[in-house]
Amino acid sequence: MRYDTMIDAIGHTPLVRLDLPGHDEIHGYAKLELQNMFAMKDRVARQVILTARRTGELRPGAPIIESSSGTMALGVALVGTALGHPVYIVTDPRIDPMTLAKLKSLGCVVEVVPRMTAHGWQSARLERLEQLRRDLDGAFWPRQYSNPQNPAAYRSLATELLADLDHVDVLVGSVGSGGSLCGTARALRERLPQLWVIGVDCVGSVLFGQPDEPRRLQSGLGNSMIPPNLDHSVIDEVHWLNDHEAFAAARDLAREQQIFGGNTAGSVYRVMRHVARGLGPGARMVGILADRGDRYADTVYSDEHWTRHGLLDLPKMDSPAEVEYGEPVSSWAYSYLAGARDVACQGV
Numbered sequence: 036m037r038y039d040t041m042i043d044a045i046g047h048t049p050l051v052r053l054d055l056p057g058h059d060e061i062h063g064y065a066k067l068e069l070q071n072m073f074a075m076k077d078r079v080a081r082q083v084i085l086t087a088r089r090t091g092e093l094r095p096g097a098p099i100i101e102s103s104s105g106t107m108a109l110g111v112a113l114v115g116t117a118l119g120h121p122v123y124i125v126t127d128p129r130i131d132p133m134t135l136a137k138l139k140s141l142g143c144v145v146e147v148v149p150r151m152t153a154h155g156w157q158s159a160r161l162e163r164l165e166q167l168r169r170d171l172d173g174a175f176w177p178r179q180y181s182n183p184q185n186p187a188a189y190r191s192l193a194t195e196l197l198a199d200l201d202h203v204d205v206l207v208g209s210v211g212s213g214g215s216l217c218g219t220a221r222a223l224r225e226r227l228p229q230l231w232v233i234g235v236d237c238v239g240s241v242l243f244g245q246p247d248e249p250r251r252l253q254s255g256l257g258n259s260m261i262p263p264n265l266d267h268s269v270i271d272e273v274h275w276l277n278d279h280e281a282f283a284a285a286r287d288l289a290r291e292q293q294i295f296g297g298n299t300a301g302s303v304y305r306v307m308r309h310v311a312r313g314l315g316p317g318a319r320m321v322g323i324l325a326d327r328g329d330r331y332a333d334t335v336y337s338d339e340h341w342t343r344h345g346l347l348d349l350p351k352m353d354s355p356a357e358v359e360y361g362e363p364v365s366s367w368a369y370s371y372l373a374g375a376r377d378v379a380c381q382g383v
């Protein structure tokens with residue numbers, strides 16, 4: 036495979052069949068978005084920045100500012116600096132040293148907000164971002180939570196899936212901004228209207244009607260606010276995992292499938308293994324695995340971190356409990372979204 040630029044090399048990620056013991060008749064695939072230069076959001080940064088340059092919203096050489104705790108920052112750093120833009124990243128103290136090193140090595144200015152505000156770290160970062168927007172002339176903010184180019188970026192992922200598989204019955208993806216799952220699902224449904232879409236969230240996130248717990252340890256998925264890019268109407272089913280379950284799932288993914296991923300990749304895998312039990316022979320299920328495990332060496336993959344945060348004191352369920360949407364959960368549970376229960380995926 037040969038590309039002229041790092042931007043052209045974004046995407047084209049491998050789709051790998053998982054070995055699901057006891058479910059040989061199910062075709063479960065991992066879409067390895069973690070094989071991008073940085074991670075899944077490289078696609079979003081490419082789509083958002085190229086579109087803004089085309090429309091004139093982003094002028095040549097103008098600064099790009101973004102609020103992110105990881106993958107979006109890396110994507111913006113990659114695409115923004117490759118096109119000659121100064122890149123400012125606003126993040127919070129949960130940023131890991133590896134991401135920080137990558138951002139700085141590409142020449143980004145990284146600002147770490149010191150404390151949470153009314154809606155946790157998210158609002159603290161957004162407040163600082165607003166200030167930068169006022170201070171930096173012509174600053175462009177990709178607004179991953181509301182920019183329609185975020186979900187639009189995943190048309191390329193859907194096209195790759197259809198080229199590889201032709202047909203998909205079930206799509207599983209984690210939800211932070213909502214862009215990857217909603218964008219991929221909408222594009223796939225143009226050809227596959229029966230597609231069953233499963234979102235994966237964390238206990239303590241408000242995205243699907245749960246109470247906020249800003250001190251949750253999982254990163255990437257979950258949110259303390261509901262982003263406009265999350266379109267609940269395209270999602271049929273949601274699963275929540277607590278920190279213990281998600282971190283353990285990432286370790287299982289590495290041990291069982293030789294895929295060293297982050298906690299969101301782990302949670303998606305855990306849900307796929309469960310969902311496989313209810314699918315008919317020949318069903319095709321795809322999970323989107325967003326990023327590699329390297330930057331979680333000191334958290335997800337650290338026994339010391341588990342001990343410090345009492346992770347083993349949290350319950351770890353072998354299978355999820357079905358709950359009514361809106362009923363608070365503290366360990367692995369799932370719910371159907373409005374209208375989806377009647378057509379639950381037994382038909383697949």
Ligand SMILES: Cc1ncc(COP(=O)(O)O)c(C=O)c1O
Nearest residue numbers: 106211212213214215255299325
């Ligand atoms: C590692 C990881 N997984 C999953 C997600 C969720 O993706 P989305 O924002 O498209 O919902 C993110 C988002 O930042 C992420 O960084």
